[in-house]
């Protein structure tokens with residue numbers, strides 16, 4: 001065990017919650033979650049992605065958030081995701097590991113295709129720094145209501 005590399009949570013720049021949906025009912029629930037999240041948390045919300053892209057096998061909503069939101073946002077999703085599968089992952093220098101082996105699922109895990117079977121443009125890098133890239137910053141675009149119950 002002495003050869004194991006002990007990683008620090010200081011490596012985590014931010015987090016994503018990928019809220020997957022399939023079909024009309026799940027899409028409505030995703031949109032409801034999106035509205036509720038916007039009222040409660042300081043996060044970056046973007047438009048839902050309506051088709052499977054890259055490694056992601058279903059349409060999804062991606063929620064980006066800073067570590068200070070984690071301890072309230074994740075339990076809130078546990079209680080409110082209902083039938084939706086949600087992938088919570090840290091963003092470090094290694095997007096592939098972040099999504100596949102460092103992630104936590106709420107609900108039923110979805111299967112990702114192996115990285116090397118994806119078209120080249122959709123493969124996740126194993127080091128952003130090696131490519132001269134950086135993790136995108138979280139651009140918070142919600143304004144939580146002071147009165148919202150979490």
Ligand code: ZN
Pocket residue numbers: 016018062089099
């Ligand atoms: Zn992600």
